[in-house]
Structures are given as structure tokens and as C-alpha cells.
Amino acid sequence: MTIAAIDSLSWNLVSDFNQMWAYAFMRNAFEAGTVVSIVGGVVGYFVVLRRTAFAAHALSHVGFAGGAGAALLVVDPLWGLLAFCVGAAAVMGAIGQRLRERDVVIGIVLMFALGLGYLFINLYSGNSADVYSILFGQIFGIDTEDVVVTLVVGVIVVTLIGVIYRPLLFASVDPEVAEARRVPVRVLAIAFMTIVGLAVAVSVQVVGVLLIFALLIAPAAIAERLCSRPSSAMVVSVVTALACTWIGLLLGFYFSPPVSFFITSLATGGYVLARVVSYALGRARAVPAVAGDPGSRWPTRSLSPDPAGTIQL
Amino acid sequence: MTPQVPGGPVVRATGLAAGYGNRVVWEGASFEIDRGEFVAVLGPNGAGKSTLLRMLLGLNRPVAGSLEVLGATPRRGNPAIGYVPQARPFESETAFRGVDLVRLGLDGHRFGFRPPWEWGSSSGLSKRALSQAQIAEAVAAVGATAYATRRIGQMSGGERQRLWLAQALVGNPSLLLLDEPLANLDLRNQAIMAELIGELAHSRNLAAVIVAHDLNPLRQVVDRVCYIAGNGVAIGTPDEVITTEVLSRLYGAPVEVLIDSRGRRFVVGIDEEIAHPHANHELLGR
Numbered sequence: 001m002t003i004a005a006i007d008s009l010s011w012n013l014v015s016d017f018n019q020m021w022a023y024a025f026m027r028n029a030f031e032a033g034t035v036v037s038i039v040g041g042v043v044g045y046f047v048v049l050r051r052t053a054f055a056a057h058a059l060s061h062v063g064f065a066g067g068a069g070a071a072l073l074v075v076d077p078l079w080g081l082l083a084f085c086v087g088a089a090a091v092m093g094a095i096g097q098r099l100r101e102r103d104v105v106i107g108i109v110l111m112f113a114l115g116l117g118y119l120f121i122n123l124y125s126g127n128s129a130d131v132y133s134i135l136f137g138q139i140f141g142i143d144t145e146d147v148v149v150t151l152v153v154g155v156i157v158v159t160l161i162g163v164i165y166r167p168l169l170f171a172s173v174d175p176e177v178a179e180a181r182r183v184p185v186r187v188l189a190i191a192f193m194t195i196v197g198l199a200v201a202v203s204v205q206v207v208g209v210l211l212i213f214a215l216l217i218a219p220a221a222i223a224e225r226l227c228s229r230p231s232s233a234m235v236v237s238v239v240t241a242l243a244c245t246w247i248g249l250l251l252g253f254y255f256s257p258p259v260s261f262f263i264t265s266l267a268t269g270g271y272v273l274a275r276v277v278s279y280a281l282g283r284a285r286a287v288p289a290v291a292g293d294p295g296s297r298w299p300t301r302s303l304s305p306d307p308a309g310t311i312q313l
Numbered sequence: 314m315t316p317q318v319p320g321g322p323v324v325r326a327t328g329l330a331a332g333y334g335n336r337v338v339w340e341g342a343s344f345e346i347d348r349g350e351f352v353a354v355l356g357p358n359g360a361g362k363s364t365l366l367r368m369l370l371g372l373n374r375p376v377a378g379s380l381e382v383l384g385a386t387p388r389r390g391n392p393a394i395g396y397v398p399q400a401r402p403f404e405s406e407t408a409f410r411g412v413d414l415v416r417l418g419l420d421g422h423r424f425g426f427r428p429p430w431e432w433g434s435s436s437g438l439s440k441r442a443l444s445q446a447q448i449a450e451a452v453a454a455v456g457a458t459a460y461a462t463r464r465i466g467q468m469s470g471g472e473r474q475r476l477w478l479a480q481a482l483v484g485n486p487s488l489l490l491l492d493e494p495l496a497n498l499d500l501r502n503q504a505i506m507a508e509l510i511g512e513l514a515h516s517r518n519l520a521a522v523i524v525a526h527d528l529n530p531l532r533q534v535v536d537r538v539c540y541i542a543g544n545g546v547a548i549g550t551p552d553e554v555i556t557t558e559v560l561s562r563l564y565g566a567p568v569e570v571l572i573d574s575r576g577r578r579f580v581v582g583i584d585e586e587i588a589h590p591h592a593n594h595e596l597l598g599r
Contacts, residue, residue, distance in 0.1 A: 049407060162426050170421035173409055173465075176398035177480070180370045181422045182390025224408045228464045233408035 009254040020253050029139045029259075031147045033245040035154035036206045036215060041238030042161055043199040044220030045230070046192060050172045053217055054103060055092055055193065058110035059200040060212035062088040065117035067134035067204065072124045077134060078146050081201040082153070088113065089197030093190035137208030137260040139249065150202045157198050160191070168192060169230060206245065207260050214260070215241055218267035225274040240270060321384050322347050323488050323520035324369065328378035331364045337376055338364060342546035344539065348487065351514040351521045353531045355555075356541035357583065362524045365541070366490050369522070370396060383487060390422065395481030395519075397491040400474060405466035411476040412461050415448050418480035451483040452476070454517075455509065471502040475509075482513065489514065491523040495530055503530040511535065528555055529577045555580070 010016055020026045047056050063081045070080025088109050095105045121131050133141060142150075161168070170178040171185045179185050196216075203215045223237035244266040252259030322345040330340035338361035346352055354362045367373040368380055371387035380386075383393055395418070452461045455475040465473060474494055481489055491510065495503045511534035514521035525531055528538065532551050540547045540554050542563045547554045554560075555578045560568045564583065571579045 045408075049409070051404075163424055165426075166417070166421050166423055169413075170417045173403075173407075173414065174398075174417060174421075174480075177396055177417075177477075178421065180372065180389065180394070180396045183422050224406055227408050228410050228462075230408060230413055 016250075016254070020250070024144075025140050025142070026249070026253060028142045028144060028147050029249055030246070032142045032150045032202075033139060033206055033249055034242065035147075035150050036203050037219075037241035037245045038238050039154045039157050039199045040203055040215035041219050041223075041241040042158055042234055043196060044216045044218075044241070045223065045234045045237050046161070046168060046172060047196060047216055048220040048224055049169075049230075050192070052193075052196065053213070055089075055106050056196055056200060056212065056216050058092070058106045058113075059085050059089055059197050060204060060209045061110050061117070062113040063200055063204045064134055064209040065113040065120060066201075067209075068117045068120035068124065068131065071126060071130050071134075072120050076145065077130075078149055078201070078205060081204050082149075082198070084113070085197035085201040086194055087197075089193040089195075090190060093193030133208070134204065135208050135210050136258065137204065137206050137211060139206045139259050140252075142205055146205060150205065153198050153202050157195055160195055164188060164191060207263055211260050211264050214244065214264040214267045218264075218271055219244065222267075222270045222274040225271075225278040240267075244270065323350075323383060324522070325381040325384075326378065327380075329368075329375055329380050330377035331361045331368060331373070332376040333373075337544065339541050339544050339546055340377060342378070342539075342548070344546075344548045346488075346520045346522065348518045348520055349515050350536045351511045351534060352523075352537050352539055353528065353535045354522060354524045354539045354541065355526070355528055360541040360543075362541055363492055365539075366396075366492055366522070366524060369488070369490055370394060392484050393487045395484065395486035395489045397474075397477045397481050397489075397494060399493045400470060400477070400497055403466045403473065405464070407464065407466050409465050410462050411457060411465055411468065411472075411479075412448055412452065414465055414476050415451055415461070415479045415483050416444070418451075418483040419444050419447060447483055448479075451479040454482055454513065455479045470497050471506065474498070474506060478510070478513075482517070485517075487519050489519055489521040491521070493524055493526070495523075495525055495527070500530070507531045507534050529579075532577065551578070 047053060063085045066080035066082070066084025067077040068080070069084070070077045073080075092102070092106050092109055095101075124131070132138075167178070167183045168188050170181070170183050171188045175185050199216065200212060203212055207214045219240035220233070220237045222240050223233040223235075227233040227236050244263050247266055248259050248263035251257075251262040324344075324346040326345075327343050328340075329342040330337055332338045354365055356362050364373055368375055369382055369387055371389040371391065382391065449458070452458055455478045457472065457475045457479060460468060460472055461476065461479075465476065468476070478491070478494070481491075489510070494506055494510065498506060507530050510521050510523060513519070522539075523531075528551060531538075535551065537549060538551050538554050540560065540563060542560070543565050545563045547559050547563055549559075555570055557568065557570045560570060560580060567582060568580060569582045571581060573579070
């Protein structure tokens with residue numbers, strides 16, 4: 001659903017912005033979009049790091065069942081999204097621990113959720129536009145209550161990630177040592193899935209069930225190409241998500257294609273650009289390294305400890 | 314380095330038996346490992362070598378007998394133990410550097426935000442500066458300073474192995490446990506890694522226990538070997554343990570140890586596992 005050009009773009013960004021800001025639905029869209037981008041950027045780093053993209057994808061489809069179920073009960077779809085996503089995330093996190101097993105469990109949950117969602121839209125006699133908005137996002141339809149709920153969920157997600165940040169990083173890259181160091185690897189897996197469930201539920205409002213990766217995977221994947229430090233990757237991921245959402249909203253307001261289309265196009269373009277940039281940077285860096293030590297990836301005097309601990313952290 | 318039992322052995326096993334549930338994998342092991350000692354745990358696949366490491370880490374319980382680490386029952390999360398698991402592949406594009414891995418060894422188990430007073434710049438001895446110095450020291454000790462800020466996924470197997478070793482060292486452990494640190498390395502890097510571990514054990518006065526398949530890259534640098542086979546355990550210097558008599562007794566079958574002109578020892582006459590000890594490890598990646 002689109003708001004076809006109410007006003008036209010004057011290219012005077014200040015007056016354009018003021019024009020947009022005059023509409024309550026645009027303010028709601030920007031506020032919710034901003035919160036969702038921050039959440040998506042932060043959570044996305046760990047989704048990419050832990051290779052749980054499939055789980056995020058499945059959770060968004062579970063959200064479809066939740067949203068459709070809520071529409072059937074004439075409740076705000078956001079509540080259905082939150083209930084279904086968090087419930088399914090806890091089940092996925094608790095049952096599937098090994099990767100193979102996890103994928104199977106996720107697949108089963110995904111299948112059942114889609115079946116349930118189909119049943120709900122079959123029973124639902126309302127407007128089919130409501131179903132479309134769950135599938136492809138309806139950011140211009142966000143009301144003030146949704147913004148408040150999104151903000152609360154966003155604060156919870158970012159705080160939780162902050163509290164479990166270091167052990168989650170440890171459990172994600174080095175689970176065996178983390179377990180030996182008494183990091184509760186299993187509990188963290190369930191907690192993280194629940195966080196993904198929350199992030200998915202609020203993101204669906206903006207980009208919809210089918211385009212969830214635009215905010216949950218693409219910004220983190222772009223950041224991963226450009227940064228090698230976890231904290232900077234997370235910052236770049238958030239900035240990228242914000243840029244995609246804000247520019248997408250601006251374009252969606254002034255031009256007829258839907259916001260979700262602009263956000264996904266920007267995310268895709270950003271990813272392609274990031275690949276090109278990282279490839280070029282990688283080539284630029286590789287030249288002196290090869291010249292200095294041909295054929296060997298070991299330092300020349302590998303056994304003796306390095307004389308001075310000069311290292312950029 | 315560690316206040317607990319400064320004089321006693323790091324590891325003390327008495328009549329130790331390992332297994333799962335009611336199944337005993339090996340039994341009757343009594344030994345002590347002291348600071349500065351480098352011990353290699355050898356034996357065929359499935360003999361229970363990794364089980365010994367897991368018991369020392371407090372992840373498995375002994376089936377019988379007693380096991381002490383620094384005078385206490387092994388427990389999970391003991392900061393006096395540095396552990397390096399078997400190498401596994403790492404996605405090359407993951408935004409995670411060598412120094413980030415080492416830092417996890419310092420504070421990766423801690424929940425909560427880093428308090429603001431630890432954020433301070435490197436002026437004075439802020440906690441941040443202190444931890445950065447510790448990380449740099451551990452990275453230098455394994456000779457990885459040149460590449461520690463590169464992504465883990467872009468390093469060679471040997472480089473990666475060194476950073477895992479630095480992570481284990483960063484907390485100044487008294488006991489270093491390494492599971493197959495030489496697997497997936499070429500012969501030259503096997504020798505370099507073995508020598509590095511031995512040197513660290515002696516210079517940092519820590520007990521190093523490593524699980525390995527093949528004695529020969531380690532023969533010159535280990536102090537003792539612990540050979541696990543056929544439900545039994547034999548401990549002693551390589552020349553004492555890797556002999557036709559001791560191994561035949563352990564396996565309960567005639568086994569022959571051949572010694573070549575350079576002193577290398579080869580065990581022959583066992584099944585496929587001994588003849589091709591690396592067969593199961595080719596799947597593990599580069």
C-alpha cells in the first residue's frame with residue numbers, strides 16, 4: 001500500500017522534511033522506523049555472526065500467523081506478532097541445539113506457522129489489504145500506540161543485548177571454550193532466539209514478513225564486509241539500517257512505489273557496493289603483504305616471542 | 314601466579330577411571346603433573362583422550378578414583394585453566410579479529426556492560442589499558458603480533474591456532490589444556506607449534522597437557538607422555554612408554570614399536586586406526 005505523492009519533492013531538503021513532518025503518520029513512521037533500524041542493526045550483527053538467518057526468516061513467517069490471527073480477533077496485529085514470534089523463538093531455541101537438528105526444528109515450526117496463518121486469513125472476512133500489510137509492511141499505517149510498543153520493545157532488546165553482549169559473543173564464536181569457562185551457552189541460545197523474535201515482531205511493521213532481511217540481515221552483512229571489529233560492525237550495521245529506512249521513507253512519501261521496495265533496493269544496492277569496496281580494499285592491502293613474505297604465511301622468526309607488544313587493539 | 318597450593322602438583326590423579334554412565338573407557342590411572350611440565354596424551358581414536366581433558370575442565374566426572382586440579386575438585390569455569398579445543402573452520406568474512414578472540418579469554422564470561430570507569434583512555438593505568446596490555450602480552454607470547462588484528466577467518470590454520478593459544482594464556486593460567494593442537498597443520502608447523510607449547514610451559518611455569526595423535530612431532534619437546542589404550546593408561550617419558558613391551562601390555566595384543574635412525578618411534582601391528590590416525594580428521598577443514 002502506498003501513499004501516492006501527496007506533495008512533490010522540491011529538493012530543498014529542509015522544506016521537504018517540514019512538509020513530511022506535518023503529517024502525524026509520517027512522524028510515527030519515522031519514529032518506529034528509527035527504533036526498528038537500531039534494533040535490526042544490533043540484532044542483525046549476531047544473526048549473521050551465529051548464522052541464524054534461517055531462524056530469523058522462519059520467525060517472520062511465524063509472525064505472519066500471529067498478525068493474521070490478531071486481525072481475525074480484531075486485535076492490533078503487533079500484539080499477535082509479538083506473542084507468536086517470542087513463543088516460537090523460545091521453542092526453537094530450547095529444542096534445537098545442534099545446527100542440523102536446529103534447522104529441522106525451525107523448518108517444522110515454519111511450516112506449521114504458515115499453515116496456521118493460511119487458516120486465519122481464510123477465516124478472516126476483513127480487508128485483504130490487512131494481509132498485504134503483514135506480508136510487505138505498512139509503515140505509513142503505524143499508529144501512536146504501535147510506536148510506543150515498538151519503543152518499549154526496542155529499549156528491552158538493546159538493553160538485553162548490552163547485558164549479554166560479551167558472553168553472547170563468546171558463545172557465538174567459541175562455544176567449546178565458553179562452555180568450559182562457565183558461560184551458559186544453552187541459556188544464551190534461548191535468550192538470543194527470544195531477542196530475535198522481538199526484533200522480528202517490530203520489524204515486520206516496517207518491511208513486512210517477506211522482506212524482513214532488509215533490516216535484519218542486509219545491514220549486518222554490509223557492515224561485516226566493511227568492518228573487522230565487532231563493535232564497529234555493529235555501529236555500521238545500525239547506521240546502514242537507519243540510512244535505508246530514512247531514505248526509503250523519504251522516497252516512499254514523495255514517489256509512488258512502496259516504502260518497502262525502496263528499503264530493500266537500498267539494502268541490496270548497499271550490499272553490492274560493500275562487496276565491491278571490500279574487494280577493492282582487500283586487493284589494495286594484499287599487495288605489500290605478498291611482496292614482504294612470498295609464499296609463507298608465517299612470520300619469519302616465528303618461535304621467538306615478539307620483542308615489543310605493539311599492537312593496535 | 315596462582316595463589317592456590319603454590320608447592321603442590323597442578324594435577325593429581327589417583328586410581329582415576331573415565332567413562333560415560335556405566336561404561337568404563339579406561340581405569341587405574343595414577344599420576345601427578347607439575348608446573349613447567351609438558352605432557353602429551355596419546356592413544357588411538359575413541360580411547361578416551363579428550364575425556365581426560367573434559368574431566369580436568371570439570372565437564373565430565375570421573376567414574377572412579379579421584380582427580381584434583383590445583384588441590385581441588387575440577388570445576389567448570391576455573392580461571393586457572395586455559396583451554397584450546399579442536400580447531401574448527403571459521404567463516405572468512407566474519408567481522409571478528411584475532412585480538413577480539415583473545416579478549417574473550419579475559420572477560421568474555423562476564424555479563425553486563427563494561428562500567429564507564431573502565432572505558433577511560435590509555436592515560437594512567439585504567440582497567441582498559443591494563444587489559445589491552447594483557448592482550449598484547451599474550452599475543453606477543455605466541456608470536457602473533459604481526460597478524461592479530463586481522464580477521465580470524467582470513468588466517469591460516471597455524472595462525473589461528475596461535476591466537477586460540479593466546480586466548481588460553483591471557484588469564485595467566487597454571488594449567489594449559491590443548492585438544493589436538495597439531496591436527497590440520499603441516500609437518501613444519503606441527504614442529505613449530507609443539508616447540509612453542511613446550512617453551513611456554515617452561516617459561517611461564519605452567520603445566521601443559523595436550524592431546525595428540527602422533528608422538529613424533531612432540532618427541533623432542535614433551536617431558537612425559539600419557540598413553541591411553543585398551544582400558545589402561547601408561548605414563549612416563551616417551552622412551553619409557555612408547556615401547557613394544559608397554560604398548561603390547563596396554564593393548565593386550567602384540568604391538569611392535571619400531572625406532573628409525575633419527576629416533577622416531579612408530580607403532581605397528583594395530584588395526585586401521587593406528588595405521589591411519591588422521592583418517593577421521595580430514596573432514597575438519599583446512
